[in-house]
Amino acid sequence: MNANEIYEKIRNKFEDAIVEFKSDAIVEPYLEVKPDRVKEICEFLRDEPDLAFDYLMCLSGVDYANGTLGVVYHLYSMKHGHRFVLKVKVPVENPVVQSVESVWKSANWHEREAYDMFGIIFEGHPDLRRILMPYDWPEGSHPLRKDFQVPEFYNGMKVPY
């Protein structure tokens, strides 16, 4: 199945959750959906027999540098060998996205990483803790945000050595 056919299937069921479908995107088409509907769409993508997206290849956080954060899901079906790209965008003041940990377990650590690096809150994640940065890393400071400033001191040590 190609991206257009997959999009048609999703549109038939979740017309009101769709923000934008780009089929002419360079290299790969993608579908942007609303952040509070992403979990049920993912469940649909996984459970529908002729879609059968059972493998979450990658989940990436993105800072678009215009007050918007995003999460990009790269999905693959082991059974059919097709792939699909799903996106959500959230404002930086209220970055809340539904967690898909219950759909694919591989989302667990990827979501923790996106939370750690971008501050995206995944609603319904069972264990949303920092994963790469230290536990005493300042609250609300997320290194992969475009406006991140390296602190002058960390634990009493000068950082730009």
Next chain:
Amino acid sequence: MATFEITTRSAKGDLKTDTMILNMGPQHPSTHGVLRLELVVDGEIIVDVIPHLGYLHRCFEKHAEQMTNYQQVIPYVDRMDYVAAMGNELAYVLAVEKLMGIEVPERVQYIRVIMAELQRIASHLLAIGTYGLDLGAFTPFLWCFREREKILDLFEITCGARLLYNYIWIGGLSHDLPSDFGKKLKDFLKTFPKALKEINDLLTYNKIFIDRTANIGVLPADVAINYGCSGPMLRGSGVKFDLRKNEPYLVYDRFEFDIPVGEGKMGTVGDCWDRYYVRVREMEESLKIIEQAWEQIPAGDVHAAIPKKARPPQGEIYFRAENPRGEIGFYIISDGHSSSPFRVKARAPSFVNLSVLPEISKGYMIADLVAILGSVDIVLGEVDR
């Protein structure tokens, strides 16, 4: 008089004890670095495992955004999976080339295949050597390193480096092969099968080794897929999935080779021994690929398509390739006007494979955890990047 029922695998019954928290790490030989496992144990039985990462985190993704061009990212990519650096740079370079629409000369593609497969053998040698070491076998470790050394010699005469190569460039390679490469490669291809047989005799079919690894850390296929496992971790569970066959890149579709999967030969499908043995058999398949590639390799230029400054059009790509440890993927966003990537996300196989560890460790003994962790074959530089 009270009677006690003691079983070897469970501390249930009259001997019920409280659970206790035990820290394992942050140093362990098979982790090649730092990882802390917080174990909840009931006697010697593992109730839960909580991995803590981040000790090596060197902000690869942040660095990549701050380079002045795409080419400069390659040395940083090398440092992720530092025992399979060729595979890392290959996946990154292929992603950028696909984004830019560059077609590289045939000779470059063949050399890349040979390098990637040599790297796979070297990496698996390290994996099975240190795996034996985890379980107390010292000699196979030395034998594996002796063989790995020959591959590193080949890399050294080609690009001057033994660990972090910066050899595969966007649109080509940094150097062509040296004139004595073919002779040395053939020497290696001739002697390696014999060395592999010796390692098999010493370790693979060793009774103690089998007892320590068979039926331990069993990972069912559906759990492996749900957790996003890849590489020998996934194939050990019996899933016949290899990106070199399923999504062929470079010239992999021109070679004949098999995809080994776990068959439960010594125990259950998806146990530690299966994962180990998949790696052993993959080395034989890599040998086949190298032999065929060396026969077919055409002459030509290796710099033909190297752009002065890589500047991809506005767009984004997720490209994945089969690294020794599994699927390495790069999600790259280009904004179209800057010559450095807007965002690079590395989907590292060790990071994803490690996340399944709590799932496959529960109910086994502490000593088994060493075998289970070793069989996942993680490289920590890749776990926290």
